[in-house]
Amino acid sequence: MTSAAAAGSTADIWTEMERAFADPECQTYRLPAGMPLRAMRCARPDGTVSRAGFFQSAPLWLAHEPQGWLGAQDVPGPEGRDHPLRAPKPEGLVYERHDPVARLTVSFRSVDIGRDLDRFFHWQNDPRVAFFWEENKPRDELRAYLEGRAADPHCLPLIGCFDGDEAGYFEAYWAREDRLGPYYDSQPWDRGWHGLIGEYRHLGRRKTAAWLRGLSHYLFLDCPMTTQLVGEPRFDNAKLLAYADALAYEKLKEFDFPHKRSALMRCRRSEFFGRVL
Template identity: 55%
Template sequence: MTVHQPLAQPLALTAGSPLVALWQELDKRFAESEGDRLQLPGHRLAELGLSLRDLGCAYLDSGAIVIERGGFYQSAGLWSREQPGRRVATGLVPGPDGRDHPRRPPKPAGCFYQRYDRQSETTVGLETLDLDRHLDLFHKWQNEPRVAYFWEENKSKAELADYLSVRIANPSILPVIASFDGDPAGYLEFYWGREDRLGAYYASDPWDRGWHGLIGETKHLGRNKTAAWIKSLTHYLFLDCPMTEKVVGEPRADNVKLLRYTGPIGYRKIREFDFPHKRAALMHCERDEFFAIARF
């Protein structure tokens, strides 16, 4: 018999609060339904001491409270340490190729995203990489032949420490450790598209976000877990900034397995192009399409 793990503790609000309990109920109901909306009795929020504004993703229709699936997964505070959209900075600073970009917000610290994935029956966690704690793991992963083929960073520990230090110091890059049920599984780099090398190869918008990723631990490979972390990281990137309408990527054009995983959640291969070091596939995932077709 399959044993279903409980949802991860919400990061944004106090666990057990009426709002968190309602969000958890709605998350479960959406998971059990293929429908795009749910309804609650009009008096339900008042009984819980809540308002439509507290719920953040609902409206009234003929006396019923209606919650849209896409709105719920963009606004409920179950998964991110901060309420969706709070980490937004203002002002413009000079960018590459003469294109200005917004001033980027401070990077999160520690674990900043958790989501229980029902398909893989694991909790996906994202935390900011700590050089002292994670360098040995990063060195081990990069020197795995399977990883080195795509990343080409099979170098010494000192060289990889320099590699990570540059990224830690760069306000447009967030180095991340991904985990399953608290066990470190792989490495991610989140970046702002306009400041990345990719930004020169397409018409980047100021809030485009992108990522690179690897699963370093072979025990965490497999269809369900790979699908879980790609869906989770994309979810986080859209949650982190409400102005991000597109998540981009540039995997090797011959990375057929990765391209196969991204299609079902809205990633589209725009074209192939040549970086100095590889033939790449330009990938785009639009916010509206992701939240229309992704199932959590």
């Protein structure tokens, strides 16, 4: 157990806990005497903070307020899959964290079409990316694609960065409203994602694991009601599927979309915070 010697500001304590929990052997942190427990929302009655509680609660990495409950009634969804009213999508930087395992900073920001269209065009027209995404199209069509994603309330298009350098494109989505929704027992707060690394210099096991950790962490932080993440990569995407167990994702089944055969993947909140961070 790690403890602080003296009480400091709340921000100082969060930072101190982050340093302590960078050691994977550290499972519990004792708050300094006199620290009001209500100031640390993950504190237990005995004045301690668990590792899992810290990584689900610390306001160090999320750059906007978490999604909250916006209304008592659901709103109509596709094919009868009604869902909660979603908050407006965040803009700009949404998440940033130094990954001590990969020894780099992972961040995500919302897509800015004027800024990002050229790199998105370049990435999608790389044969390596096009094999899985099948979006190797002209620039104007890809602009329309991004505009559609930006206007869609169930989808959040993101640019992922390593140490501030743009590396890839990601889409976070609410699974109940997505094309994936009819293929499993989708719950109101389930979240999913698609992702690609467009820059060859950012490929490799270390960085792939880093963005998988970072994106999963962001989606769980973004909405406390989200208890599971899901995904539907192509069933033959062996490189991506090889990371599943280490990142607390499990394969539930294979199924067929009209355009591809996919693997249904799931990551439970309890497993992620118990095994990964």
